[in-house]
Amino acid sequence: KQEVTQIPAALSVPEGENLVLNCSFTDSAIYNLQWFRQDPGKGLTSLLLIQSSQREQTSGRLNASLDKSSGRSTLYIAASQPGDSATYLCAVLDGGSQGNLIFGKGTKLSVKP
Amino acid sequence: GAVVSQHPSWVICKSGTSVKIECRSLDFQATTMFWYRQFPKQSLMLMATSNEGSKATYEQGVEKDKFLINHASLTLSTLTVTSAHPEDSSFYICSARGADRGYGYTFGSGTRLTVV
Numbered sequence: 001k002q003e004v005t006q007i008p009a010a011l012s013v014p015e016g017e018n019l020v021l022n023c024s025f026t027d028s029a030i031y032n033l034q035w036f037r038q039d040p041g042k043g044l045t046s047l048l049l050i051q052s053s054q055r056e057q058t059s060g061r062l063n064a065s066l067d068k069s070s071g072r073s074t075l076y077i078a079a080s081q082p083g084d085s086a087t088y089l090c091a092v093l094d095g096g097s098q099g100n101l102i103f104g105k106g107t108k109l110s111v112k113p
Numbered sequence: 114g115a116v117v118s119q120h121p122s123w124v125i126c127k128s129g130t131s132v133k134i135e136c137r138s139l140d141f142q143a144t145t146m147f148w149y150r151q152f153p154k155q156s157l158m159l160m161a162t163s164n165e166g167s168k169a170t171y172e173q174g175v176e177k178d179k180f181l182i183n184h185a186s187l188t189l190s191t192l193t194v195t196s197a198h199p200e201d202s203s204f205y206i207c208s209a210r211g212a213d214r215g216y217g218y219t220f221g222s223g224t225r226l227t228v229v
Binding site: 031032034036041042043044045046049051089091093099100101103104105106 | 217
């Protein structure tokens with residue numbers, strides 16, 4: 001059974017710092033991996049989608065990497081801003097017919113001004 | 114980009130009544146839609162998966178007679194919480210994807226249900 005783990009559970013950094021969020025998964029037979037952002041009381045906003053054949057994806061200050069063989073992904077946020085404060089969720093799409101997203105519990109990020 | 118509209122964003126209802134939540138894909142055909150429930154400070158828990166025109170597939174432990182899911186068209190799925198009780202109070206989120214799951218999943222903005 002696929003399990004997704006995110007470390008750390010919470011992170012507080014001063015504005016301007018670069019930071020890394022970690023995601024690991026137990027079954028490497030994934031279709032793709034997606035990073036989401038969730039603000040309190042809101043839905044999920046997709047940040048980056050990495051296909052299983054890809055190594056990384058970039059969008060602005062965000063860079064996500066994927067090492068499928070080791071079951072790891074990282075989300076790198078450069079020059080963090082208070083507006084980046086949110087919960088970041090990693091989800092893998094399993095290779096089954098239904099294609100269910102399996103979520104980690106998230107990393108709650110707080111960027112202090 | 115793909116957009117999924119979910120409403121209402123919040124609803125308060127009396128115990129014993131039913132509540133319907135709508136999830137619409139605005140600019141793509143949602144072959145498959147998913148309904149999640151999220152408890153405070155917890156991650157998302159998949160409740161059911163629905164394919165257009167078919168009966169929903171419910172996850173273990175989810176009462177299909179309580180949480181009625183209809184996916185009658187390629188752009189609309191509804192979740193009806195029947196005979197709601199206070200323990201059904203939660204945050205419900207839908208997501209949708211097209212026929213090619215390689216394009217990722219798009220989520221609605223969620224619905225906060227409070228049963229009093």
